[in-house]
Amino acid sequence: MNAIPTPQNLSLAARVSLLNMRKKRLERDIATEMGRPLPCNIELGRLKRSKLRLKDEIASIDGVLSTLQRVGPERRVG
Numbered sequence: 587m588n589a590i591p592t593p594q595n596l597s598l599a600a601r602v603s604l605l606n607m608r609k610k611r612l613e614r615d616i617a618t619e620m621g622r623p624l625p626c627n628i629e630l631g632r633l634k635r636s637k638l639r640l641k642d643e644i645a646s647i648d649g650v651l652s653t654l655q656r657v658g659p660e661r662r663v664g
Contacts, residue, residue, distance in 0.1 A: 598647050598654075605644050612637040 616633045619625050 598651055602644055602647050602651070605640050605647075609637055609640045609644070612640065 612633055616630065616637065619630050619633065
């Protein structure tokens, strides 16, 4: 994420940061489950789907932040 924090996108940047922390926790949980002698495929599927949802949301917000950065404060409406 390369967007410069401004009042308009600070909450989005904070949201991305929170989502990235959750994603890292899910990655740890997936690794822990995979390390078990007999991993639960249902739990692994749930964890991986959750991670994918977070990844998609992060990409979406990053796109908004990139757009805000390109547009600049002088062209924003509102």
